[in-house]
Structures are given as C-alpha cells and as structure tokens.
Amino acid sequence: xxxxxxATDSLELKPGIEGVVEDWxxxxxxxxxxxxxKAMMWIFLVxxxxxxxxxxxxxxxxxxxxxxxxxxxxxxxxxxxxxxxIPLILIAIMTFVLITSSGxxxxxxxxxxxxxxxxxxxxxIATAVLGATFVGMQVFExxxxxxxxxxxxxxxxxxxxxxxxxxxMVTGFHGTHVTIGVxxxxxxxxxxxxxxxxxxxxxxxxxxxxxxxxxxxxxxxxHFVDLVWVFIFAFFYLW
Amino acid sequence: xxxxxxxxxxxxxxxxxxxxxxxxxxxxxxxxxxLSAMSYAVDYYQIQGYMRWFLILLFMxxxxxxxxxxxxxxxxxxxxxxxxxxxxxxxxLTLVAIGSLEADWTxxxxxxxxxxxxxxxxxxxxxxx
Numbered sequence: 067x068x069x070x071x072x073a074t075d076s077l078e079l080k081p082g083i084e085g086v087v088e089d090w091x092x093x094x095x096x097x098x099x100x101x102x103x104k105a106m107m108w109i110f111l112v113x114x115x116x117x118x119x120x121x122x123x124x125x126x127x128x129x130x131x132x133x134x135x136x137x138x139x140x141x142x143x144x145x146x147x148x149x150x151x152i153p154l155i156l157i158a159i160m161t162f163v164l165i166t167s168s169g170x171x172x173x174x175x176x177x178x179x180x181x182x183x184x185x186x187x188x189x190x191i192a193t194a195v196l197g198a199t200f201v202g203m204q205v206f207e208x209x210x211x212x213x214x215x216x217x218x219x220x221x222x223x224x225x226x227x228x229x230x231x232x233x234x235m236v237t238g239f240h241g242t243h244v245t246i247g248v249x250x251x252x253x254x255x256x257x258x259x260x261x262x263x264x265x266x267x268x269x270x271x272x273x274x275x276x277x278x279x280x281x282x283x284x285x286x287x288x289h290f291v292d293l294v295w296v297f298i299f300a301f302f303y304l305w
Numbered sequence: 306x307x308x309x310x311x312x313x314x315x316x317x318x319x320x321x322x323x324x325x326x327x328x329x330x331x332x333x334x335x336x337x338x339x340l341s342a343m344s345y346a347v348d349y350y351q352i353q354g355y356m357r358w359f360l361i362l363l364f365m366x367x368x369x370x371x372x373x374x375x376x377x378x379x380x381x382x383x384x385x386x387x388x389x390x391x392x393x394x395x396x397x398l399t400l401v402a403i404g405s406l407e408a409d410w411t412x413x414x415x416x417x418x419x420x421x422x423x424x425x426x427x428x429x430x431x432x433x434x
C-alpha cells in the first residue's frame with residue numbers, strides 16, 4: 067500500500083502552475099517529494115526572513131528620519147595593517163570567510179548523499195571552523211567599536227545615535243544565528259563520524275531516524291545565514 | 306491506512322541528489338567570490354550616488370539569487386514550494402513603503418522642532434538633548 071501510493075505520487079506530479087494548484091489542493095500534504103524536515107526548515111527560514119526583514123526595514127526608517135549625519139561605515143570599519151587604513155577590510159574578509167564556508171557546506175551535502183563519510187565529516191568540520199572564525203572576527207569588531215570608538219546602543223561620537231542600536235541589534239542577531247549554526251555543525255559532524263546517519267539512529271531531539279537528508283537540512287540553515295549576511299553587507303556596510 | 310505522508314523514499318532522493326555534479330557548486334562558488342569582490346570594490350573605489358546604490362543592489366540580488374537557487378537547491382524543488390518560500394517575503398515591501406512614509410514625516414517634524422529650538426535659544430547654547 068505504502069509503496070504503491072508513493073509510486074503513484076511521484077508519477078502523477080504535474081509540472082508548472084497546474085502542479086502548484088494540484089499540490090496545494092491535494093490530500094495530506096502540499097510539499098511533494100520533500101522530506102518532512104526539509105519542509106519544516108523552509109517554514110522556519112521563511113519566518114526568520116521576516117525577522118531580519120523587519121530589522122532591516124526599521125533600520126531604513128531610523129536612518130531616514132534622523133537629522134544627524136549617519137556615520138560612514140567605510141571609515142568606521144577601516145583597519146590599518148601598519149600603513150594607511152584600508153576601508154571596510156575586516157567586513158570584506160568576514161564576507162569571504164562566510165562564502166567559503168557556504169561552499170564547503172554545499173560540498174558536504176553532496177558528499178553526504180554519496181555516502182562518503184570521511185569527506186562529509188571533514189567538510190562539515192571545515193564549515194564549522196570557518197563559521198567560528200567569522201564569529202571570532204565579529205567579537206574583535208564589536209570590542210574594537212565599543213572600547214576604541216566608543217560606540218554605544220544609545221550614542222556614538224561619529225554621528226547619529228541610531229547607528230549603534232542598529233549595529234548591535236542586526237549584527238548581534240546574525241552572529242547568534244552563526245553561533246547556533248556552528249554548534250549544530252559540530253553535532254552533525256559527530257553524527258556523521260559515528261555513522262548515526264547510516265544506521266538511522268534516532269536523534270536526541272526529534273527521535274527520528276538519522277538520514278543523510280539531515281545534512282541538506284542543516285545546509286539550508288547555514289546557507290540562509292550566509293544569505294542574510296549578503297543583505298546586511300549591502301544595506302548596513304555598503305549603503 | 307498507514308501514514309504514507311511520512312514515508313519518503315531515501316533511495317530515490319539520494320540518487321537524485323547525486324546527479325548534481327560537483328562542478329556546478331564550484332562554478333557558483335567562484336561566481337560568489339567574484340561578486341563579493343565586486344561589491345567590495347564599489348566601496349573601495351568610492352563610487353557614489355545612484356551608481357553606488359544600483360551596483361550594491363545588483364550584486365546583492367545576484368548573490369542572493371545564486372545562493373538560494375543552487376546552494377539551497379531551489380531550482381530542483383517543485384513550484385508549489387518555491388512559491389511558498391519566495392512570495393510571502395514580498396510583503397516586506399509593504400513594510401518598507403510604510404516605513405519610508407513614516408520616516409519622511411518624522412524627519413520633517415524633527416526638522417521643524419529643532420529649528421524652532423534653535424531660533425528661540427540661539428546657536429550658542431548647548432544642545433538640548
């Protein structure tokens with residue numbers, strides 16, 4: 067019964083708009099050919115999109131409504147390595163670190179489906195280490211801004227007071243996401259190394275059997291973190 | 306009746322996933338690096354005005370599109386899910402529109418208020434806030 071249903075399911079799926087209507091009006095579930103966890107992760111990510119969307123929209127509102135000049139991110143985040151200060155260099159390096167980690171994550175998903183445990187494990191570890199590097203650089207950025215530049219959530223010497231509150235709120239929330247991702251990447255790497263995904267060993271939280279799709283779901287979260295950074299980089303640091 | 310909704314087919318899914326060749330990921334990865342370098346270049350070479358905003362938005366949208374489409378496998382998903390993910394966030398544009406109207410009004414009233422304060426007390430006095 068089960069096998070037959072699954073077979074007819076995948077055979078009769080229609081493409082295009084007709085498929086959208088059929089999927090959404092069908093019995094039991096709207097998301098066909100997608101594991102349960104993946105649909106749930108996407109629902110979470112859509113809601114997270116709204117959280118960051120609200121942050122960025124309110125950032126726009128406070129920046130447009132202030133009379134004081136907005137501090138130049140280009141100069142605030144400049145660093146000098148002995149010579150003249152290079153504008154925004156720390157943020158650029160952080161961007162490249164996060165993109166690199168996104169690439170290793172995508173490869174980890176691919177090698178996971180190939181059941182290549184060794185490569186998957188090391189790629190997950192590399193992703194986690196790059197993520198931790200990103201958070202480390204953010205800690206450096208925050209402490210430099212607080213200790214040396216005197217930026218506070220309620221004011222700063224460079225201009226509009228709203229700069230600090232937006233900065234700490236937006237990058238803080240993003241950094242929290244990265245930190246949580248790093249923790250779960252290490253857990254996932256452990257599960258891969260122990261063979262939990264091969265043995266379908268139930269996880270500690272959902273009690274569902276382990277599967278290599280878990281890595282893809284983990285990957286969705288990690289790529290989303292990178293995606294949010296693309297928007298923060300454009301709107302907060304470059305604008 | 307058993308729960309067929311729960312029963313996914315790992316074998317079929319995995320075979321499908323293996324069919325993504327590694328080359329795609331490397332190409333997208335390189336493209337993302339290039340696009341990031343270009344958006345950094347916008348700041349490094351201090352391009353200003355409308356050109357700056359246009360380039361920032363262009364590189365941002367291209368990068369976001371590549372990440373979502375390839376790294377998050379959206380090009381391989383069914384349209385029912387693609388629409389569910391991409392359409393609702395468009396509502397945020399409403400928030401942006403309302404926010405900008407509100408911000409203009411706030412800016413306007415603040416300008417009037419602080420100007421009055423300046424006229425009454427004179428420029429020599431310390432700022433009132």
